[in-house]
Amino acid sequence: MEAIRTSAEGGTAMKTKDVKAFGTEAAEAALQQLNIRRRYPTPHDVEIDILYCGVCHSDLHTARNEWHGTIYPCVPGHEIVGKIVSVGEHVKKFKVGDLAAVGCLVDSCRECQYCKDGLEQYCEVANVQTYNSPDKYLGSQTYGGYSESIVVHEDFVLRVPENLDLAATAPLLCAGITTYSPLKHWNVGPGQKVGIVGLGGLGHMGVKLAKAMGAEVIVFTTSSSKIEDAKRLGADDVVLSKDRDQMRRYAGKLHFVLDAVSAEHDINLYLNQLRVDGALALVGAPEHPLPVAAFSLIPYRRTFAGSMIGGLPETQEMLDFCGKHNIVSDIEMISIQQINEAYERLLKGDVKYRFVIDMASLKK
Ligand code: NAP
Ligand code: ZN
Ligand code: ZN
Secondary structure: OEEEEEOOOOOOEEEEEEEEEEEEOOOOOOOEEEEEEEEOOOOOEEEEEEEEEEOOHHHHHHHOOOOOOOOOOEOOOOOEEEEEEEEOOOOOOOOOOOEEEEOOEEEOOOOOHHHHOOOHHHOOOOOEEOOOOEOOOOOOEOOOOOEOEEEEEHHHOEOOOOOOOHHHHHHHHOHHHHHHHHHHHOOOOOOOEEEEEOOOHHHHHHHHHHHHOOOEEEEEEOOHHHHHHHHHHOOOEEEEOOOHHHHOOOOOOEEEEEEOOOOOOOOHHHHOOEEEEEEEEEOOOOOOOOOOOHHHHHHHOOEEEEOOOOOHHHHHHHHHHHHHHOOOOOEEEEOHHHHHHHHHHHHOOOOOOEEEEEOHHHHO
8 A cells, every 4th residue: 555645854745655564552452463654765765575573572671661652553673684675766785685684773863973983872862763763754653673674774774694594693683783792892702701691582692692702601590491502502601590509609700791681680699790890781671770789899890881782883793793603593483473472481581592573474
């Protein structure tokens, strides 16, 4: 279905079409099929037919309004891979038929120092996220990858390494970059002991990436069923975090800890694993605050930090790094009709280690 609409900006007529998507109308409602509008490619846009979309815990937090500020209807999904089906007249980077990927960002101001430095995620004006951000073209909110297709400015579209399995590449677009960026920022490498807390979508990518960067990797998990897996994924050691004796093994010994836990937990237990001048970067984003004891930080001059996804140049760098080291996500493929069930399993930590939606299921 096609319709000529007037865009929010400048009153320019913008041609749009309706595409099928899966989303939710309210925090308490299940996700279901709905139609959304996509613009036709403007001169610098590419249109991507979505083949696979990963399921991030942020999708669930947002769909259920756990961070507040969700605009409904909400169509999540920011781990997108697909094929380019049309391009605007000025597009240089891509052509029809190319494989391409879109992560968590689809635009930013492009003028502030952070944008110029390739740190678009920290744009001073406002980054535009793939879903639940204001859409300057259509005046609505942006809609994510649980949909047939997406239209994105070529500057925010990534190249996919040819040697990697496409479905298993999708989770790199969020889980991959969100763990790669802090590991790089804190110079993780040989000679360092690195802790990864929470073996979910992000955590399992953190293990693979930290290992490929040359670090000694210690996984902290609440799930005894994941111990063997953690080793298979590359961990040198695994600590069952509910066991106080095991938690003493690395106390004061780790150089860096990456915390990727999606729910409330005692952050002090992990700060206490750091040696002098060690840093803990929080990437997990639980709904409620995490209390920090002064004496978890002071005696060892420790740093408690955070990190958000990654900018466009670093996301491409991460994809190329994964291509070189043959790193992809461990995935369980689902159909879009299984998404509500997948969210319930995510809440129980029951995924090994990322759900990826086969978007062909939406066309049925
Ligand atoms: P996920 O696949 O659901 O993994 C979360 C893991 O946390 C679980 O597998 C589990 O690991 C652990 N966990 C869950 N509940 C727990 C609890 N009550 N106590 C202790 N551990 C618990 O989620 P994800 O997609 O990796 O995302 C993780 C978090 O990162 C989410 O909050 C997400 O929104 C956030 N995120 C942040 C960014 C960013 O830019 N900073 C980007 C993407 C996602 P074990 O079974 O091993 O204990
Ligand atoms: Zn995500
Ligand atoms: Zn900016």
